[in-house]
Amino acid sequence: MLYVLVGILALAAGVALGFFIARRYMMTYLKKNPPINEQMLKMMMMQMGMKPSQKKINQMMSAMNKQQSK
Incomplete structure (x- = not known):
């Protein structure tokens, strides 16, 4: 039971961290390379x-x- 809870928490933390890293990367990319x-x-x-x-x-x-x- 404890392993499942730790796994779910690790998955949630990984998803949240990945989202913020991807968001930050895209914002810096668009500042350096504007679309127009x-x-x-x-x-x-x-x-x-x-x-x-x-x-x-x-x-x-x-x-x-x-x-x-x-």
Whole structure:
């Protein structure tokens, strides 16, 4: 009976620890490698028929970074 309880507690601790380690890894990975960069944003705007100015790209990037940091 004691072995089963220890096994269940070890499993629960392992799952919780694994979750937090994976979450931390993904957050640092996304900070280092953002999913959208300025070039990709510029190409998307051009495909939508907009003429992207550097000011508009900077505004959109800062808005996306602010949203991501929340």
